[in-house]
Every structure is written in structure tokens, then in C-alpha cells.
Amino acid sequence: MKNAVKKLLCTLFIITLLTGCGKETPPPVFEEFHIDEVSSVDCDPEEENCAFISIHIPWAKNDNDRNRNINRHIEQHVINLIDFQEENDFGSLEALSQNFIDNYEASAKEFPEYNIPWEASVAGRILTNSPELISMEFKLAIFTGGAHGFTSTSYLNFNPETGETYETSELFTSEFNEYAERLFREKNDIPQDQPINSTGYFFEGDSFSLPQNIGFYRNRIILRYNAYEVASYSEGGIQLEIPKEQAEEYLKIL
Incomplete structure (x- = not known):
């Protein structure tokens, strides 16, 4: 009887082990992450001349290592787009957005005669989402004074299994x-x-x-x-x- 129980337990253990090994992380599901911040300094919404920062990007749902990797790369990419001089080490997109508004308001206070509203927007979307590749596009438009603003289009290409970006x-x-x-x-x-x-x-x-x-x-x-x-x-x-x-x-x- 004892031997039969041992064999049964051993069989159940092997089945459980094989089942666990066979489990695969499901494909990532994305939602929209968004931030819209507007400064109250010298802001007239009717004239559409308010300083603002707007971020609307894909964001992987569900908490696992792969999705955390994807979101980490997206977050750092957007931070680098807006803080292109990489002078700060922001821990989040919320911190980046607040810093952008704070810098504008400090500039407007120090140089009121040159006060022109700043603008920054990043719009991201998924171009391809297959078992081999996730490709995303990010469109940046930014103006912080000067002769003209700056626009760019950039891409991130992910390995869907690991969440790391492809070389x-x-x-x-x-x-x-x-x-x-x-x-x-x-x-x-x-x-x-x-x-x-x-x-x-x-x-x-x-x-x-x-x-x-x-x-x-x-x-x-x-x-x-x-x-x-x-x-x-x-x-x-x-x-x-x-x-x-x-x-x-x-x-x-x-």
C-alpha cells in the first residue's frame, strides 16, 4: 500500500512539474498610459496659449518580468525624448512631467518679458504585435523657446518573450x-x-x-x-x- 501511495505521489509530482514547465507567459496586452499636465501660469485656455505636457503611450498590463521590461524601456525612452540633454535622473514619467511644468514656471517668473508657453507631447502606438516582434512608434513635438521647436519619430522593437529591445x-x-x-x-x-x-x-x-x-x-x-x-x-x-x-x-x- 505504501509503495502504491509513493508511486501515485511521484506520478502527480512529475505531472505537476511538467505542467508547470509547459506554461508560457501569455502575449502582452496593452492599455494606454497617459499624462496631461497644464501650467496655471499665464494660461488662457480660450487663447490656447497654455504651457503643457502630454504623454499618451502604450503600456503593458499585468505584472510579470517581461511586461516590466517592456514598460521600463518605454518609460526611459520617453524620458530621453523630452529630457534630451539627460541632465536629470527621473524615476518616473510623473516626475518628468512635473519637472517640465516646474521649469517652465520658474522661467516665466524669471523672464516674464520673454514668456512663451512651452509644449511637449509624445504620442505612441503599436505598429506590429506578433509572436516574433512588437514594434512601437513614438512621435515627439517639443518647444521650450527659441527660433523653432523640434519634432522626431522614433521606434522601439521588442522581443515579445523577454520584453527586451532587439539590437x-x-x-x-x-x-x-x-x-x-x-x-x-x-x-x-x-x-x-x-x-x-x-x-x-x-x-x-x-x-x-x-x-x-x-x-x-x-x-x-x-x-x-x-x-x-x-x-x-x-x-x-x-x-x-x-x-x-x-x-x-x-x-x-x-
Whole structure:
């Protein structure tokens, strides 16, 4: 009888162990995280001239290691977009937003004759959400005085299993760089036998390089160079769109 009980318990233990090992973390589910803060200093809503900060971005629901990784990367990305000089070590987006409003109000008090409302907005959305890749787009618009504001489009690409961001080398084969350069030259009328900067671009070392920001739609890939990266501000963002089906041989995960 004792041996039978031991065998039964052993069997149940093995089944439980195998069942536990077979469990997979479900795909991430996203909700919208949003912050909208407006300064009360010199604010006239009817004139729409109030200083404000607005953040509307995807946020992974449910608390697990993978989702915490995703949200950590999103949070730090947005902080770096708005606090682009990285002078502060903000612990949260709430702290970032409050600091932005506080800095505006301090500036308005110190220099009332130059008081122009500040604005900062980040709008994020999911472009692709598949078992192999989660790709997100973030659009920034910011103005804190000066001749003009600044806008940018940036991307984050996640491994859905770990919540960590992919390196470019994990997304593309080494031959993709040469392929993208050929397309970039064709689109921007740069002769194939001339230096990449021969028509006015300023790639570092006069050598083509992929941008930091690469986004994945369902059927196309976006290579995005924001203002100042490879061209002057007046040129705005430089963007190359590649149909995914034409780049399949260079893709590692799609």
C-alpha cells in the first residue's frame, strides 16, 4: 500500500512539474498610459496659449518580468525624448512631467518679458504585435523657446518573450546595410560611385550607416533619420520605406 501511495505521489509530482514547465507567459496586452499636465501660469485656455505636457503611450498590463521590461524601456525612452540633454535622473514619467511644468514656471517668473508657453507631447502606438516582434512608434513635438521647436519619430522593437529591445544585428543580416544604402542612394539621387555625402548629407566618416530608428509595419520597414542626424534641420526627417516582401532575405525574425 505504501509503495502504491509513493508511486501515485511521484506520478502527480512529475505531472505537476511538467505542467508547470509547459506554461508560457501569455502575449502582452496593452492599455494606454497617459499624462496631461497644464501650467496655471499665464494660461488662457480660450487663447490656447497654455504651457503643457502630454504623454499618451502604450503600456503593458499585468505584472510579470517581461511586461516590466517592456514598460521600463518605454518609460526611459520617453524620458530621453523630452529630457534630451539627460541632465536629470527621473524615476518616473510623473516626475518628468512635473519637472517640465516646474521649469517652465520658474522661467516665466524669471523672464516674464520673454514668456512663451512651452509644449511637449509624445504620442505612441503599436505598429506590429506578433509572436516574433512588437514594434512601437513614438512621435515627439517639443518647444521650450527659441527660433523653432523640434519634432522626431522614433521606434522601439521588442522581443515579445523577454520584453527586451532587439539590437539591429538581431533583426537583419549583415548584408542589409549594403542593400539599404543602395536604396537610399537611388531615392535621394546619390550616384552609386560617389561618396555618400557628395550631395550634402553628413554621414559620419562619409560612410552610410543605418539609423537608430527602424520601425516595422505589417508590410513595410521604415528607416528614419530625424533632423540633424544626417542632414540639416531645414531638410527635416529623412525616411526610407522598404516593402517587407522585398527585404525578406535580409530579415532574421520575420
